[in-house]
Structure formats: C-alpha cells, structure tokens
Amino acid sequence: MNSHSSVGVRCDSPDSDTLALSGALTFANAAQAYEQASRALEHGAQTRLELSGLKHTDSAGLACVLALLARASGAGRPLHVSNLPESLRALADVCDAGGLLQP
Secondary structure, three states: OEEEEEOOEEEEEEEOOEEEEEEEEOOOOHHHHHHHHHHHHHHOOOOEEEEEEEEEEOHHHHHHHHHHHHHHHHOOOOOEEEOOOHHHHHHHHHOOOHHHHOO
16 A cells, blocks of 8 residues: 655555545645645556545645546546545535536
8 A cells, every 4th residue: 555645635545446535635735635646646557536534625625636537537547536525525516516526
C-alpha cells in the first residue's frame, strides 16, 4: 500500500484498483491533494476513487475531485467515484455538477 499525506488529507492506494482520499479535503489542502493524487494516478492503474474516508470537504474539495476525474478521463483512464459523502454530493448538486460524479 502506498500512502501520501498532506495537511488534513491522506492519499492512499490500498490496492491496485483504488485511490483513496481520507480526512479533510478543503481549500487549505486541495491543491496539494490534487498533486499527490495526480502523481499516484500517473504511476498506478487505479480505476476507482474511494471517498468514504473524507470527513470534511468544501468547494475546493469538490473542485479537486472533479479535476482528478477530468485528468484521468483525459488520459483515457476513466476513474469511478465510490462512496461519495452526502455533503459532497449535495455541494455538487447545488453547483449543478452532480452528473459529473456519476459513473
């Protein structure tokens, strides 16, 4: 298992198919989390973005998740979101971006 940590958020690869984010994904660390997760995606074969470990997110966290999905898609490697926290789903719906988080 590979693991990287930024202040408040953790990026792990518990298995070859999964990239997991946990902790707080907020304005304070979203850019660093994006960079860490992007590096993990470049070097792995993950097809699933596991978000059940996220305890707090804000609009920057949503932007980070959407940017990771776009980056993976642009590289021809679709990434599917698993266990989207209800707070992040609600924020995505308010921003009219909920459809982007669906498989």
